[in-house]
Amino acid sequence: MQSRSASPEITVTLPDGATRTYTAGVTGMEIAQSIAPSLAKAVIAARVDGVQRDLCDPIQQDAQVALIKVDSDEGLEIMRHTVAAQLLARAVKNLYPDAKLAIGPTIDNGFYYDIEFKAPISSEDLETIEKEMRRLKETNAPIIKTLHSKADAIKAFEDRGEPYKMDIIERAPQDGDFQLYAQGDTGFIDLCRGPHLPSLKHVGAFKLMNVAGAYWRGDSKNQQLTRIYGTAWRDEKELKAYLHQLEEAEKRDHRKLGREMDLFHFQEEAQGSCFWHPKGFTVYHALEDYIRRRLSVSGYVEVKTPQLIDNKLWEASGHWGKYRENMFVVPDVVPNTEEGGKVFKEEPTRFMALKPMNCPAHVQIFRQGIKSYRDLPIRMAEFGCCHRNEAHGALHGLMRVRQMTQDDAHIFCTEDQIMSEAVAFCALVKDVYADMGFEDVRVVLALRPEMRAGSDEVWDKAEDGLRQALTQAGLEFVEAEGEGAFYGPKIEYHIRDAIGRSWQCGTLQLDFVLPERLDATYIGEDGNRHRPVMLHRAVLGTLERFIGIMIESYAGKLPLWLSPVQCVVATITSEADDYAREVLADLKAAGLRAELDLRNEKINYKVREHSLAKVPFIFVVGAREAEEKTVAVRELGGKDQSFEKLDAAVQALQEKSRPPF
């Protein structure tokens, strides 16, 4: 055995496959310097055997090393992290010495930092903080890392009055190697997993965006901190482009488009419940009809169940105990009619509730009569109107409402049928989302939570069934440990809105508990009673949220089959009025949703107005068209028009407007 030399040589393999030899303990910065001085200026971190490291970290053995610059995605993220954890944190501590730092991670496009302030700060204070950040950036302070033992690290933050940092260190599993980052000799330090930029001079363009409240460790029982959100980019140009893109995205906000396109509105007296206008309800119906056709050929039967149900059923189902804070409860009492008197003469003792879910009602239908295993699976669908008493702060346009209509169904089946039903459902969702034009769908498999009902064997089977179903449907998905419902695992389909917020739409949930609680049974082959399994499932989720997502995704320019007005017949002069009426009649006879614009306005004005209203087609008619029985067809977004025979144009539009299913 050969004796270890004081400084053995190591081989470093670069991304292009080239190898170089260094003395053990070489740092990323030294490697960069040995390659090119320009590289040493630009490099900000290193990836050593796949792990991001600071440039000052020594490399002790043979390794794959990639040098990271800000021009890469991971470099940009490191820079954002430094802007949050170093620039923002130090600026805040300079301006508010008694502020207490919690955590400051990066997020899509930026970062945030959670901080406890003595007095509330407002968005105006952000400008001051941002100014201080700019001043600090100009100092180009170097960022210096030191390693500390647990006790030392705790001491350092105790001295600085940083209880949240102490908490993080105390909860950390390791005893040493706590990384503290300082900015030169400014006295500022922060605890961080790193890596960080070697100096503030690598910081690009940044902007603080807004302030919000956020709970420490994400738990509403904990102290609420102030969260400062910011964005950071390589330079001013990128920052500007991002801000512009945000502005554009805000124009797609479904609440704004809903008003502009006269689709729906909300008002104080019915907060969280949508008033659907004729045009909006046309979209709603078109979508509902589409799903109804899909379900019908997929072997579903449709039902309708009561809105108001006695709390006896909710107690039996478990909702009264577990879900009551989200329910609208109605006293089952005749109200007092005396003027100025109490609403109820006596304290109500009997209650009903607006249904927050359809499942218990569907079990009631299942329980009528005796079911045989030959009847299963029963796929019971309902466009169920549900009410949930959502927290005020949760409401958000159509995305989060208090009255919603789910494209809901419950599949009652045997355990052996779970797999095939789940596979069929995943295929159905895939087809529907493809029809809607959604590509960016995030699929989550939510696995068993700590508190759960049912044996591990049943959970193994259920989770595996869903996993296989997703695989067979060819869907990529991520697994979320502990996120499942207490009664079973679930699949969730998430879609993003215009500004990138993710909303859950479709879902499949396995339930072994409710059939038990509500005593649903079927007679098996063996002549004995058995429990069916219930699959709760929705493809769109709710019509409200899905339409909201559709509006944002299409920026209001809905596909033809969903457009509330598919075609406007616009005249050039009043000479063409009679002919325009004929054209309209033909369109309507072909089942198209068409309107007439005979107003005494210039055609430019009409085209502009209907284009802004996002009408997919305009049939322009003037004296010439009336004479020749043609129409000038203008498609939304198109620059010019085509002249077509009336019957051909109507037929073509009819063809194009056919729903995808």
Place this chain on the structure above:
RNA sequence: GCCGCUUUAGCUCAGGGGUAGAGCACAUCAUUCGUAAUGAUGGGGCCGUAGGUUCAAAUCCUACAAGCGGCACCA
């Protein structure tokens, strides 16, 4: 529910202790026009709600409500 912000005409927004402003929209009149704004005139507001301060409040203060951005919760 919690934190911060906002609330003025149908919409977007300016203003600010002393008779309420603009653009768009709307109405009327003129114009009959060939593919993204024709012109003129006019109507329209309890300045979110309720209290308070003041000779005087849309403006200052307080409370409440709703909306917006987050958090928590969730389809």
